[in-house]
Amino acid sequence: MRLLNSYYKATLKFLLLTVFISCIAACSNDDSNGGDSSQSGEAYWKISSTVKSASGSSAIIITGTPGTIWNAEITEGTTWCSFSSNDLTLSSKSGEVKDGLNVLYVYYNSNTSKEQRVAKISIQFADQEAKVFDLVQLSESQQNLPAFKLWAEVPDFKENANYQYVTHYALLNDKTIRNYSICFDKTKKAALWVAYPIHTAYLKGSGERTDRWAFDPIIPQSYQADCTLKSYGGSYDRGHQLPSADRLGTDEMNAQTFYMSNMTPQLNRLNQDMWAKLETKVRANNCSDTLYVVTGAYFGAGATTTTDGAKNTVPVPTNYFKVLLRTKSGKTGKNIKDCSDSELISIGFWVDHKSYGNIEPPKSICTSVADIESKTGFTFFPQVSSSVKKQNNPSQWGIN
Known part of the structure; x- marks a missing residue:
C-alpha cells in the first residue's frame, strides 16, 4: 500500500511539473512572437x-x-x-x-x-x-521607343511602315529600369528581334514564372496573335524570344515576358529541347559587365502558317537566331562603347526551325554576328566595330 501511495505521489508531482513547464513555454512563446509582429x-x-x-x-x-x-x-x-x-x-x-x-x-x-x-x-x-x-x-x-544608339543591345533603327518599336520597363528596387525592347512586325504578328541585357539583377530575385499570358499593352491588339488562353495550333508552343527564366528579378519583369509580342509559334521539340539548352548556355555567360543579347525570328522563303489560340492564321518562322556581346573578362567596369576591340567578344547562333533532338547546342548553329546581319538585314550592336562582329569562337561561349 505504501508503495502504491508513493507511486501516485510521484505521478502527481510529474504531472504538475509538466503543466508548469508547458505554461512557462506558452508564456515564452507569446512574448517572443510579440502578438501581431509576425x-x-x-x-x-x-x-x-x-x-x-x-x-x-x-x-x-x-x-x-x-x-x-x-x-x-x-x-x-x-x-x-x-x-x-x-x-x-x-x-x-x-x-x-x-x-x-x-x-x-x-x-x-x-x-x-x-x-x-x-x-x-x-x-x-x-x-x-x-x-x-x-x-x-x-x-x-x-510608343515607348528604345534608346537607339544609347543601349548596347539595341540594333539600329530600320524604317518600315509595318514595324513598331517598343521598350518595356519594370520596377526593380524602387527604380524604373528597361526590361527589353522589340521590333514588332505587324504583318507577321511577331517580333523580328527582341533585345535585352542579362545581369544577375534580372536573373535572380523575388520573381518566379508567372504564366500571365497577356496582350502587349502598347501594340494594337489586332496585330498580335491571340494565345492568351491557349497555344498555337498543331505542334507549336508559345515560344518566348526573351525567356521567362531570364527575368526572375521580379514578378513584373517575368509577367512582361508573357506578352504576345514576345511569342512566336515554335515547334515544341525545338522549344523544349535544343533551344532550351541554348538559352541555358546564354545565361551561363552572364557577367558583371552585363551580357547583351538579341533573339530573333526570321521568316524566309517557304514560310508556312498555323493558327493562334483564337483560330486566326499566323505565319511560322523558318529560322531563329541569337547574337551575343560582352566583355572578354566580364569585369572591366566599362561601357561597351568605351572598350577596345580586344576587350570584346561576340557570337551568333542561326537555328533552323526543326527538331534537333534533345541535344546540347551543336557547333553547326554557331556563326558570326556579321553573318546574321547579312541574313536578316539588321545591324546589331552598332557601338562596336565590324571586326568584333566577325568573331566566331564557340569554345569561348561554352560550346564544344
Whole structure:
C-alpha cells in the first residue's frame, strides 16, 4: 500500500511539473512572437506597371500572413486614378490579407494628353514600411521607343511602315529600369528581334514564372496573335524570344515576358529541347559587365502558317537566331562603347526551325554576328566595330 501511495505521489508531482513547464513555454512563446509582429505582406503588379492611354484597370496582387492589415493610398494622380470604378474620388482603401487571391484594383481614366503621366500608390502592411508603386499611363501617340544608339543591345533603327518599336520597363528596387525592347512586325504578328541585357539583377530575385499570358499593352491588339488562353495550333508552343527564366528579378519583369509580342509559334521539340539548352548556355555567360543579347525570328522563303489560340492564321518562322556581346573578362567596369576591340567578344547562333533532338547546342548553329546581319538585314550592336562582329569562337561561349 505504501508503495502504491508513493507511486501516485510521484505521478502527481510529474504531472504538475509538466503543466508548469508547458505554461512557462506558452508564456515564452507569446512574448517572443510579440502578438501581431509576425504579420507581414507583399504586393506586386499582376501584369505591368505600364498601361495604355485608354481607360481601364490594373491589378495589384496582395499576399502575406492571413489577418495582416493593409492600407493603400493614391498619393499622386488622384485626378485620374481611383480604387473604385464608380467613385473616382476614392483614393484610399484598407483591408486584411485573406486566404486565397487578394486583388487591389486601380482604375484610371483615358489619357488624351500628349504626355505620359504617373500615379503613385502607397501600400503599407501592419507596421512595415510603406512601399510605393508607380502606375505609368502612356499618351495616345506614345510608343515607348528604345534608346537607339544609347543601349548596347539595341540594333539600329530600320524604317518600315509595318514595324513598331517598343521598350518595356519594370520596377526593380524602387527604380524604373528597361526590361527589353522589340521590333514588332505587324504583318507577321511577331517580333523580328527582341533585345535585352542579362545581369544577375534580372536573373535572380523575388520573381518566379508567372504564366500571365497577356496582350502587349502598347501594340494594337489586332496585330498580335491571340494565345492568351491557349497555344498555337498543331505542334507549336508559345515560344518566348526573351525567356521567362531570364527575368526572375521580379514578378513584373517575368509577367512582361508573357506578352504576345514576345511569342512566336515554335515547334515544341525545338522549344523544349535544343533551344532550351541554348538559352541555358546564354545565361551561363552572364557577367558583371552585363551580357547583351538579341533573339530573333526570321521568316524566309517557304514560310508556312498555323493558327493562334483564337483560330486566326499566323505565319511560322523558318529560322531563329541569337547574337551575343560582352566583355572578354566580364569585369572591366566599362561601357561597351568605351572598350577596345580586344576587350570584346561576340557570337551568333542561326537555328533552323526543326527538331534537333534533345541535344546540347551543336557547333553547326554557331556563326558570326556579321553573318546574321547579312541574313536578316539588321545591324546589331552598332557601338562596336565590324571586326568584333566577325568573331566566331564557340569554345569561348561554352560550346564544344
